[in-house]
Amino acid sequence: MDPEVAWAWRRIVAGRGLVRVEGLAGEVGWSRKRLWSRFRAQLGxxxxxxAKLVRFDRAAHRLAAGEGAARVAAEGGYADQSHLHREVMAFTGPTPSALAAEPFLAVDHLAWPGLSLSRR
Structure with a gap:
């Protein structure tokens, strides 16, 4: 993997998906088109x-931890609660409240030992 792609990925994860992707290209010294092409080729x-998936993952875990959808949306970079609702539905199918009860969110501690799920 190109070091620039790895760096951009780490920035996206560290920024919890809230980083402006347009600025990443400039930060690594590449054109926007080159970053998009290399990132896609190397990460799929x-x-x-x-960034949307990283932001969604954090939101899903906060919902599973019992936080309200309005708060998760406001603090998670969504325009409003309906924006969060649409994105949850687009990625998973169920509503945010149904997603919060999904058992797959409860296995992260097995897949990622030592990772705190409450405030990722």
């Missing part, structure tokens, strides 16, 4: 989609 999806 473009950086903007990767």
């Amino acid at each position: 999806l473009p950086p903007k989609r990767a």
